[in-house]
Amino acid sequence: xxxxxxxxxxxxxxxxxxxxxxxxFCILLLSGAWSVICVPAxxxxxxxxxxxxxxxxxxxxxxxxxxxxxxxxxxEKMIKSHKILGICxxxxxxxxxxxxxxxxxxxxxxxxxxxxxxxxxxxxITLTCLYTSSCGLRATARSAPFVMGLFLLSIAVLILxxxxxxxxxRIDLERNGFWDGVQVYNSLxxxxxxxxxxxxxxxxxxxxxxxxxxxxxxxxxxxxxxxSITVNGRLSQxxxxxxxxLTTLSQPLQGQRADALYILVFVMLFILHITLQTGVVGHLVxxxxxxxxxxxxxxxxxxxxxxxxxxxxGITQGITSTALPVLAFLIPLFIRTKQFAKSIRKQNAGxxxxxxxxNFI
Amino acid sequence: xxxxxxxxxxxxxxxxxxFCIFLTGCSSESIADRVYTQAIGLTTKSEKAGNSKxxxxxxxxxxxxxxxxEFNQDAGKSVTGADIPEVLRLEQAVNGxxxxxxxxxxxxxxxxxxxxxxENLLLEQGLxxxxxxxxxxxxxxxxxxxxTGTVHMIRMSEQNGLLSSTELSTALAEWQGFRKTxxxxxxxxxxxxxxxxxxxxxxxxxxxxxAAAKGxxxxxxxxxxxxxxxxxxxxxxxxxxxxxxxxxxxxxxVLNYEITIKTKDSSPELQGILQKEILRECHAAVSEMNxxxxxxxxxxxxxxxxxxNSKLDPNIDPELKLSVIIK
Numbered sequence: 001x002x003x004x005x006x007x008x009x010x011x012x013x014x015x016x017x018x019x020x021x022x023x024x025f026c027i028l029l030l031s032g033a034w035s036v037i038c039v040p041a042x043x044x045x046x047x048x049x050x051x052x053x054x055x056x057x058x059x060x061x062x063x064x065x066x067x068x069x070x071x072x073x074x075x076e077k078m079i080k081s082h083k084i085l086g087i088c089x090x091x092x093x094x095x096x097x098x099x100x101x102x103x104x105x106x107x108x109x110x111x112x113x114x115x116x117x118x119x120x121x122x123x124x125i126t127l128t129c130l131y132t133s134s135c136g137l138r139a140t141a142r143s144a145p146f147v148m149g150l151f152l153l154s155i156a157v158l159i160l161x162x163x164x165x166x167x168x169x170r171i172d173l174e175r176n177g178f179w180d181g182v183q184v185y186n187s188l189x190x191x192x193x194x195x196x197x198x199x200x201x202x203x204x205x206x207x208x209x210x211x212x213x214x215x216x217x218x219x220x221x222x223x224x225x226x227x228s229i230t231v232n233g234r235l236s237q238x239x240x241x242x243x244x245x246l247t248t249l250s251q252p253l254q255g256q257r258a259d260a261l262y263i264l265v266f267v268m269l270f271i272l273h274i275t276l277q278t279g280v281v282g283h284l285v286x287x288x289x290x291x292x293x294x295x296x297x298x299x300x301x302x303x304x305x306x307x308x309x310x311x312x313x314g315i316t317q318g319i320t321s322t323a324l325p326v327l328a329f330l331i332p333l334f335i336r337t338k339q340f341a342k343s344i345r346k347q348n349a350g351x352x353x354x355x356x357x358x359n360f361i
Numbered sequence: 362x363x364x365x366x367x368x369x370x371x372x373x374x375x376x377x378x379x380f381c382i383f384l385t386g387c388s389s390e391s392i393a394d395r396v397y398t399q400a401i402g403l404t405t406k407s408e409k410a411g412n413s414k415x416x417x418x419x420x421x422x423x424x425x426x427x428x429x430x431e432f433n434q435d436a437g438k439s440v441t442g443a444d445i446p447e448v449l450r451l452e453q454a455v456n457g458x459x460x461x462x463x464x465x466x467x468x469x470x471x472x473x474x475x476x477x478x479x480e481n482l483l484l485e486q487g488l489x490x491x492x493x494x495x496x497x498x499x500x501x502x503x504x505x506x507x508x509t510g511t512v513h514m515i516r517m518s519e520q521n522g523l524l525s526s527t528e529l530s531t532a533l534a535e536w537q538g539f540r541k542t543x544x545x546x547x548x549x550x551x552x553x554x555x556x557x558x559x560x561x562x563x564x565x566x567x568x569x570x571x572a573a574a575k576g577x578x579x580x581x582x583x584x585x586x587x588x589x590x591x592x593x594x595x596x597x598x599x600x601x602x603x604x605x606x607x608x609x610x611x612x613x614x615v616l617n618y619e620i621t622i623k624t625k626d627s628s629p630e631l632q633g634i635l636q637k638e639i640l641r642e643c644h645a646a647v648s649e650m651n652x653x654x655x656x657x658x659x660x661x662x663x664x665x666x667x668x669x670n671s672k673l674d675p676n677i678d679p680e681l682k683l684s685v686i687i688k
Contacts, residue, residue: 124383124384127379127383128384131376131379165530167582167659167662169609169659169662169663169666170662172665172666233534233662234534234537234538235530235533235534235537237537238480238483238484238533239484248483248484248487248490249490249530251489251490251491257463257464257489259463259487
């Protein structure tokens with residue numbers, strides 16, 4: 001009897017509440033880090049300030065979703081009553097995942113995928129994604145702290161290798177690239193929508209996890225831009241993706257190259273990024289169409305690949321960056337306003353839910 | 362239930378096999394199948410003809426000759442092909458293994474191959490960015506190569522204030538600059554330590570005098586501590602330089618390079634002699650650099666910093682003021 005219960009729990013709780021806010025922080029930061037390492041060409045030192053401004057904007061954009069997250073399940077109720085909204089979120093995650101695949105194909109230089117070819121490497125990574133997505137979001141969340149350890153190690157190695165090559169004279173306080181910085185930072189923040197869905201299910205300390213994630217991602221982005229400008233210098237002209245030039249230049253040890261570490265982190269960040277999107281799609285499908293739950297994860301991966309195959313990067317990026325403020329800011333704001341209006345109506349009817357009034361921003 | 366268990370077991374076994382075969386290095390070639398090059402040389406110069414196929418466009422039309430020396434081997438090998446990927450493929454056949462250039466310490470160039478080819482070596486072939494470049498004829502050097510000795514000599518000269526620090530990444534950045542000229546060491550028979558040359562992207566080069574080469578040491582970057590020998594009226598004297606900081610600014614379109622040097626246990630007279638000596642070397646360096654129409658001291662970065670783009674004309678020498686402060 002107990003065995004049957006365990007099996008049932010396993011199937012049912014593939015997406016369950018995160019056991020702590022640390023896992024939520026790790027999974028969001030690592031997914032965001034993937035976007036940061038795929039930042040396209042630098043447009044000036046103003047991009048650093050632009051990214052900081054983009055981070056401040058995102059903190060403001062997150063206020064409605066944080067207010068809404070205080071009442072777990074609000075988003076679930078909303079998409080159950082408005083299925084089309086849930087489908088919009090699913091489409092966004094599929095497109096966001098597709099953009100990840102396009103970034104992998106476009107950004108990964110030959111030396112970062114050193115198997116028998118770029119295609120073979122991409123197929124192997126996709127097969128691994130298929131396996132990890134079938135394990136569910138819970139397993140992904142549990143593995144995130146381990147990947148985070150490796151990620152921090154690679155950052156330390158990157159800084160150590162780049163340290164001697166930093167030339168501060170390349171930094172000039174000009175406004176060139178400021179708006180590019182704001183735009184790029186915001187367009188590469190699709191995980192904010194993921195955060196909105198996850199916050200609905202997270203247990204405690206949601207604000208702390210979100211604040212830490214937003215600040216750490218901004219810190220990481222600023223660090224990469226700073227190192228790319230001060231270390232790469234004119235060599236940035238040779239590549240479309242400054243991070244990969246940075247890893248080429250950042251070799252702290254003479255007798256040992258750090259490429260293996262960068263390859264490992266690069267692949268792990270991608271797998272985690274895609275698994276997170278498939279997991280969230282799986283959860284939304286479970287809520288909207290419980291009968292299709294079993295095939296949601298592999299189907300979502302296939303959907304991402306199809307979008308990546310048929311759409312060009314400009315279209316996916318255009319759609320996702322337009323949909324981002326709507327799905328991460330306007331809809332949470334709408335749901336929260338609706339809740340507040342409902343509580344006001346109840347208050348007028350004589351029933352006063354004080355907590356609702358205090359929670360509203 | 363039992364069938365479910367069997368299915369799970371099979372799936373797990375397939376997964377284990379997948380991880381072991383495809384996601385580990387076991388399926389890759391063994392270490393014995395790889396050739397680790399310590400030094401490589403690249404030229405389009407024909408060994409028989411003795412000059413480049415197309416001096417106007419170095420490396421454009423030529424037949425590339427790639428010279429390699431493996432670690433712990435005294436002899437060099439060479440192959441000839443139409444482009445770098447082809448010579449590397451041929452090199453694999455000659456050396457009997459896949460050529461890995463990630464640990465290569467020395468790159469020998471003779472001016473027939475510059476920006477385009479070295480960029481390919483860095484980005485496509487994974488050549489180490491810290492790889493030292495030597496201006497020499499690879500055909501002569503690889504007849505009896507001593508890469509370990511050459512690399513150590515360059516490093517020691519850099520650490521002892523005799524040679525400015527140079528490597529592949531700095532040379533590439535300099536070739537990309539507005540004057541398209543890089544500073545590169547060369548071996549000189551009449552001198553115990555390497556000399557320096559300005560190597561232009563088109564392959565032309567100009568050797569620096571001894572004073573100018575020393576001046577470059579002060580003008581290129583902050584340096585570490587070392588002991589310097591100075592000629593004084595009482596004979597030679599040693600002075601310990603504990604640090605050297607370079608500050609680059611621009612005022613009224615005039616570049617200011619301020620060198621601040623901290624010394625240990627030195628008299629004011631000795632400091633005065635040191636100041637004069639460094640100024641003399643720096644002036645020699647700037648004069649020869651302008652003569653060669655080169656920018657190897659980061660003038661472009663400072664000018665771009667202040668948006669003085671009018672001075673970024675390769676034919677106009679930016680006005681430069683030098684000052685040395687001894688503490």
